[in-house]
Amino acid sequence: MRRRSVVLAAGLALLLAVPPLAAIAGEPFAVTLASRVLIYALAAASLDFIVGYGGMVSFGHAAFLGLGAYTVGIVASHAFDGTAVPLLPFAWHGTDSALIQWPLAMLISALFALVIGALSLRTAGVYFIMITLAFAQMLYHLFLTLPTYGGQDGLNLWRRSEIPGLDLADDVSFYYLTLALLIISLLILKRLVHSRFGMVLRAGKQNEPRLQALGIPTVRYKLLAFVIAGAFGGLAGALTVNHTEFVGPGLLHWTRSGELLVIVILGGLGSLYGSVVGAAVLLILEEVIAGWTEHWMIVLGPFLVLVVLFARRGLYGWLAGREAEGD
Amino acid sequence: MTAQLVFEQTLNGLQQGVMLFLMAAGLTLVFGIMHLINLAHGSLYMVGAYAAATVIAVTGNFALAVAGAVVAAGLTGMVVELLALRRLYGRDHLDQVLATFGVILFFNELVKILWGAQALFMAPPAWLAGSVPILPGAAPYPAYRLFIIAVGLVVALGLRQLIVGTRLGMLIRAGATHRDMVGALGVNIDRLFTLVFALGAALAGLAGAMAGPLLAIEVGMGETILILTFVVIIIGGIGSVRGALVGALLVGVVDTYGRAFLPLALRTLLPPAAADGLGASISGIAIYVLMAGVLIWRPRGLFQAYGG
Amino acid sequence: MTDAILEVQGLSKFFGAVAASDSLTFQVERGCCHALIGPNGAGKSTAIAQITGEVRPDGGSIRFNGREISRWPVHRRARAGLNRSYQITSIFPAFSALDTVALAVLARQPHAFRFWRDARRDERLRRSARSFLDRVGLGDRADVRAGDLAHGEQRQLEVAMVLATNPQLVLLDEPMAGMGRAETQQMLDILRPLKGSLSLLLVEHDMDVVFALADVVTVLVKGRVIASGTPSSIRADADVRRAYLGDGA
Ligand SMILES: Nc1ncnc2c1ncn2[C@@H]1O[C@H](COP(=O)(O)OP(=O)(O)OP(=O)(O)O)[C@@H](O)[C@H]1O
Ligand SMILES: [Mg+2]
Numbered sequence: 001m002r003r004r005s006v007v008l009a010a011g012l013a014l015l016l017a018v019p020p021l022a023a024i025a026g027e028p029f030a031v032t033l034a035s036r037v038l039i040y041a042l043a044a045a046s047l048d049f050i051v052g053y054g055g056m057v058s059f060g061h062a063a064f065l066g067l068g069a070y071t072v073g074i075v076a077s078h079a080f081d082g083t084a085v086p087l088l089p090f091a092w093h094g095t096d097s098a099l100i101q102w103p104l105a106m107l108i109s110a111l112f113a114l115v116i117g118a119l120s121l122r123t124a125g126v127y128f129i130m131i132t133l134a135f136a137q138m139l140y141h142l143f144l145t146l147p148t149y150g151g152q153d154g155l156n157l158w159r160r161s162e163i164p165g166l167d168l169a170d171d172v173s174f175y176y177l178t179l180a181l182l183i184i185s186l187l188i189l190k191r192l193v194h195s196r197f198g199m200v201l202r203a204g205k206q207n208e209p210r211l212q213a214l215g216i217p218t219v220r221y222k223l224l225a226f227v228i229a230g231a232f233g234g235l236a237g238a239l240t241v242n243h244t245e246f247v248g249p250g251l252l253h254w255t256r257s258g259e260l261l262v263i264v265i266l267g268g269l270g271s272l273y274g275s276v277v278g279a280a281v282l283l284i285l286e287e288v289i290a291g292w293t294e295h296w297m298i299v300l301g302p303f304l305v306l307v308v309l310f311a312r313r314g315l316y317g318w319l320a321g322r323e324a325e326g327d
Numbered sequence: 328m329t330a331q332l333v334f335e336q337t338l339n340g341l342q343q344g345v346m347l348f349l350m351a352a353g354l355t356l357v358f359g360i361m362h363l364i365n366l367a368h369g370s371l372y373m374v375g376a377y378a379a380a381t382v383i384a385v386t387g388n389f390a391l392a393v394a395g396a397v398v399a400a401g402l403t404g405m406v407v408e409l410l411a412l413r414r415l416y417g418r419d420h421l422d423q424v425l426a427t428f429g430v431i432l433f434f435n436e437l438v439k440i441l442w443g444a445q446a447l448f449m450a451p452p453a454w455l456a457g458s459v460p461i462l463p464g465a466a467p468y469p470a471y472r473l474f475i476i477a478v479g480l481v482v483a484l485g486l487r488q489l490i491v492g493t494r495l496g497m498l499i500r501a502g503a504t505h506r507d508m509v510g511a512l513g514v515n516i517d518r519l520f521t522l523v524f525a526l527g528a529a530l531a532g533l534a535g536a537m538a539g540p541l542l543a544i545e546v547g548m549g550e551t552i553l554i555l556t557f558v559v560i561i562i563g564g565i566g567s568v569r570g571a572l573v574g575a576l577l578v579g580v581v582d583t584y585g586r587a588f589l590p591l592a593l594r595t596l597l598p599p600a601a602a603d604g605l606g607a608s609i610s611g612i613a614i615y616v617l618m619a620g621v622l623i624w625r626p627r628g629l630f631q632a633y634g635g
Numbered sequence: 636m637t638d639a640i641l642e643v644q645g646l647s648k649f650f651g652a653v654a655a656s657d658s659l660t661f662q663v664e665r666g667c668c669h670a671l672i673g674p675n676g677a678g679k680s681t682a683i684a685q686i687t688g689e690v691r692p693d694g695g696s697i698r699f700n701g702r703e704i705s706r707w708p709v710h711r712r713a714r715a716g717l718n719r720s721y722q723i724t725s726i727f728p729a730f731s732a733l734d735t736v737a738l739a740v741l742a743r744q745p746h747a748f749r750f751w752r753d754a755r756r757d758e759r760l761r762r763s764a765r766s767f768l769d770r771v772g773l774g775d776r777a778d779v780r781a782g783d784l785a786h787g788e789q790r791q792l793e794v795a796m797v798l799a800t801n802p803q804l805v806l807l808d809e810p811m812a813g814m815g816r817a818e819t820q821q822m823l824d825i826l827r828p829l830k831g832s833l834s835l836l837l838v839e840h841d842m843d844v845v846f847a848l849a850d851v852v853t854v855l856v857k858g859r860v861i862a863s864g865t866p867s868s869i870r871a872d873a874d875v876r877r878a879y880l881g882d883g884a
Pocket of ligand 1: 650653654655673674675676677678679680681682722
């Protein structure tokens with residue numbers, strides 16, 4: 001317990017100190033990289049919520065990230081050129097306000113999760129993996145070929161979202177806002193994990209038939225967890241598009257879903273906080289190795305196999321001396 | 328829309344379906360018997376395509392190229408199975424997915440290093456380059472595509488014969504239902520698994536070689552077909568070779584019809600340019616709608632072989 | 636007219652050519668302990684699984700409290716008051732014993748869509764769970780991981796879980812499986828007082844246990860009922876002796 005608190009406090013202090021340290025070192029790019037780490041950590045944490053606690057191995061999490069990002073991108077593009085958002089029963093010309101854009105991104109991703117979840121939770125195990133992957137690919141294909149919103153060229157975000165009292169165009173403000181959202185999201189997810197709802201979710205991962213025999217209709221709980229994960233994935237997407245000021249189908253690519261799973265495993269399955277460690281290690285490693293060779297995947301691939309075969313506890317488990325895999 | 332067009336598109340659909348079957352058969356066998364979900368199956372397809380393109384560039388002989396692809400993919404599969412995947416048989420699906428994802432990343436990069444990022448192209452052999460008339464009045468149909476359909480049907484029959492008629496097939500069927508029993512019968516189960524894996528890999532290699540003259544041979548080609556193969560297996564039912572065949576043909580035909588006829592149908596409603604743009608993106612999701620329909624109707628696929 | 640809590644009528648289930656249930660018909664009277672015995676592979680576990688809904692029968696009807704339930708999903712039957720323990724221990728290994736039972740307590744609430752309060756500090760839940768642990772003699776093992784409990788303790792935990800769901804009919808699939816003498820005796824002491832307030836359907840190989848608990852015994856062979864009656868009449872039945880008790884059991 002103590003060791004865990006120390007690790008968490010140190011981690012938080014480190015994250016808070018990134019912008020000043022980067023300024024001192026004269027490396028402003030570090031803040032950008034760190035923002036990326038936080039966003040991926042958020043996406044991975046939402047994935048960990050269903051994989052690590054709910055036992056639902058989703059290989060389509062990029063869909064929520066991408067959908068959230070496209071939601072913001074599309075709404076902003078209509079605000080930019082003053083056209084109405086299509087398919088709505090009323091005329092709405094989009095907005096730049098984050099207070100509308102970001103919850104909308106969460107809502108759209110959650111709705112998509114509801115549909116996909118309702119279909120894919122009719123089965124389990126390996127079917128679930130393939131179905132989530134397939135539906136995510138469907139979305140990828142859709143955005144790739146739909147000419148209206150940039151097709152394969154994607155959409156530029158001409159203005160970052162607006163929040164009263166904050167200038168998100170400033171990378172440091174953006175970083176701290178992202179950090180705050182990440183922390184709030186992690187606390188909410190942690191809370192959920194330990195609630196009655198979370199208890200059912202965790203029990204279902206261990207022994208779903210038994211849980212049903214106790215009288216609990218497990219699918220409803222899993223579906224809701226899937227929707228919650230989708231919503232937080234959508235929030236990560238809203239942050240991503242603001243971070244890179246661009247969204248393209250690449251964000252929905254299946255390798256992105258794979259990367260998110262890798263982050264979850266690296267950090268430690270069923271640890272939530274581990275996602276931050278996993279994201280930091282993966283993205284920084286990528287940055288470093290990509291500096292030596294453009295073929296960094298040839299290192300990552302076998303590394304991944306080794307991690308799976310030999311290091312299942314995850315980095316967070318190793319750092320915080322904690323049992324991996326839920327509670 | 329004429330009967331000829333429908334006929335031609337049906338053949339196109341069958342041809343695509345047959346390719347998918349070659350992929351799905353291996354994947355579903357490996358899952359049905361070893362309970363392994365192998366994302367890297369598409370990499371073996373890619374290996375086959377690159378091997379075929381390389382052999383044909385050197386020798387100019389298509390038959391040799393196909394043989395080379397089958398052997399290269401089969402051997403690659405065997406090595407990967409021996410080095411990594413066999414350690415994953417008892418593990419949970421998450422481990423399998425991640426490790427085989429790692430294998431994909433490795434092979435994609437390796438291919439980039441060996442052959443460069445530029446796509447390769449490969450011509451069909453001269454004796455299959457032309458078109459043949461099949462229906463009076465209809466436009467002649469490319470011989471190479473007919474050849475693919477024929478190869479696929481021969482493989483399907485061969486697989487059936489293998490599974491129903493041979494000792495290996497008996498072990499495969501037994502393995503799918505009573506894993507422990509096969510071990511208890513004194514069969515070397517490790518060797519059986521490696522063999523099955525190599526068989527699936529060789530089929531993927533064959534598919535890659537056959538696809539060579541139709542597609543750009545490039546990194547990432549494996550994953551495009553892998554995901555379609557998943558759709559096939561979800562529709563057909565995991566572990567069932569018959570399901571793989573039916574699912575593959577269904578997906579091939581629906582996908583082809585969607586691409587051919589949806590834009591046409593939309594043209595009656597929208598201006599042509601808009602119809603084609605929208606048609607292209609909507610028709611691409613036809614197979615996913617099909618998959619969703621099957622999931623609602625039969626969550627475990629049309630021919631579920633794998634119990635539990 | 637008797638008061639049956641469970642009526643199984645013409646139940647059939649085939650696995651390939653194997654008949655696990657073959658026109659299976661019997662009923663459990665309210666408040667009774669009804670034992671289901673038979674040789675290995677007779678179809679006892681399959682019968683239980685069909686009653687709880689885990690296995691779908693090929694045909695036949697199952698009535699619980701007079702209502703046809705054979706098309707209900709598993710969880711709905713459990714909520715209606717039909718609950719079971721497993722021949723092969725089935726628990727939540729990563730949960731503490733207390734959390735395991737708390738989960739069962741939770742299962743009988745209308746729902747568990749409560750998102751904020753920490754379930755580990757939910758005193759009502761824990762108090763209730765603790766009382767069931769005490770009842771099966773696991774009171775001092777509350778904080779041990781279920782997966783780390785001894786085999787006999789896990790069997791007791793299973794019973795605590797079942798009781799915590801507030802059942803009317805409990806299906807016990809070999810509750811003494813793999814237990815030593817003392818543990819069996821302890822389990823008997825847990826089960827005996829349940830009779831009357833609950834109805835029991837007991838699958839058990841240990842004839843001493845069957846004769847100690849059962850009011851009615853039904854003998855199953857190859858999915859069929861070959862005899863049914865009071866323990867003493869079953870003990871005397873020649874068919875049963877031949878088919879099952881044959882070697883002087
Ligand atoms: N899922 C299944 N698939 C195929 N056969 C099955 C399945 N479940 C049970 N069987 C078969 O059905 C028959 C009845 O099995 P069941 O487990 O119900 O017997 P049982 O009376 O509980 O035996 P035991 O005393 O050994 O527990 C057996 O022949 C068994 O092999
Ligand atoms: Mg049994």
